Amino acid sequence: AEYLADNVLSLQPLLLQDFLLRTSLLVRLSGPLCDEIMGHKGSQEVLEHLVHAGLFVRDLDSQLELFKYHPLFSSFLSLQLKAHDPSAVLEIHLRAAHWFREHGMFEEALHHAVDAGSGSFAAETLDIWAAQLVMDGHLTTVERWYDRLSLDEIVKRPSLVIKAAYALAFLRRREKLDPLLEVLDRLAKTPAPDAHPDVVRSMIAVLQDDLIGALETVGRVDVFDMPKHSFHAFELAAAANLKGYLALVATNFENAHEYLSRARALGDNSGAGFS
Numbered sequence: 001a002e003y004l005a006d007n008v009l010s011l012q013p014l015l016l017q018d019f020l021l022r023t024s025l026l027v028r029l030s031g032p033l034c035d036e037i038m039g040h041k042g043s044q045e046v047l048e049h050l051v052h053a054g055l056f057v058r059d060l061d062s063q064l065e066l067f068k069y070h071p072l073f074s075s076f077l078s079l080q081l082k083a084h085d086p087s088a089v090l091e092i093h094l095r096a097a098h099w100f101r102e103h104g105m106f107e108e109a110l111h112h113a114v115d116a117g118s119g120s121f122a123a124e125t126l127d128i129w130a131a132q133l134v135m136d137g138h139l140t141t142v143e144r145w146y147d148r149l150s151l152d153e154i155v156k157r158p159s160l161v162i163k164a165a166y167a168l169a170f171l172r173r174r175e176k177l178d179p180l181l182e183v184l185d186r187l188a189k190t191p192a193p194d195a196h197p198d199v200v201r202s203m204i205a206v207l208q209d210d211l212i213g214a215l216e217t218v219g220r221v222d223v224f225d226m227p228k229h230s231f232h233a234f235e236l237a238a239a240a241n242l243k244g245y246l247a248l249v250a251t252n253f254e255n256a257h258e259y260l261s262r263a264r265a266l267g268d269n270s271g272a273g274f275s
Helices: 002-007 014-023 031-038 043-052 071-084 086-102 106-115 119-135 139-148 151-155 158-170 174-189 198-207 211-218 230-249 253-270
Strands: 057-059 067-069
Touching (some): 002 071, 014 043, 031 043, 043 067, 067 071, 071 086, 086 106, 106 119, 119 139, 119 158, 119 230, 139 158, 139 174, 151 158, 158 174, 174 198, 198 211, 211 230
Antiparallel strands (some): 057 067
16 A cells, blocks of 8 residues: 555646546446546546556456456555545445446446445336346346345335345245235235236245145236236246146146247247246
8 A cells, every 4th residue: 555655646647646546436447437427528548548557457348448447456546535535435436326327237336326325226226127137037146236235225116026026036035035025915905007016926926836826826917918018028928837837737738838828929029038
């Protein structure tokens, strides 16, 4: 730290010092992102200068669009920023969180939202991202971010409760799932817009070998309904798969064929690898 302070940071022009300190909190760097953090243009040229000057910055692609600080250097810089301008830390994390989410980089957006202490923004971001994560079968990613958010923020968003329940149910995380089951039961009585819990409740029932409960719950789902969006198509595909399975158990092969054909069509429509 003494070496970096005396032989690196203090030798840079004041404007460059400010750039280094304010961008040190970023998980990765780009010209437009740094422009947003700094509040003015010209960051791309600064980043390329830092790479060529060997100032602990490396480029991550051949187009020189993404960059990253050496971990020790960014750690040193962030400690300096927190010591000398702690009020800037939350502002930078929030700006970065909004920028990353606007550009579809949800992992980075969540990282900065959590570090900014903005549980509400983080939960909103996970709600958006979790639909694709569940459809692609990236359930442990949903669980990892679920663990970092408060349950209060999650239960405020019925659609996020449903997506988290899919991940936790199929991962067999019963203890984590239990608090969400009460919320799902309440939602079943008074469904929220675009948050219908019967499919995931039927999935949970069949995973617990409760075929009667699964049959009763999935029976309320019209799998021949027109899907409103890709996640809805994924859910209807799951319900049709379950109805086909239950029809096979009952040796009703004609219905099983009809439901499984519908499930395949819905799965193709959703583009969900998990289907």
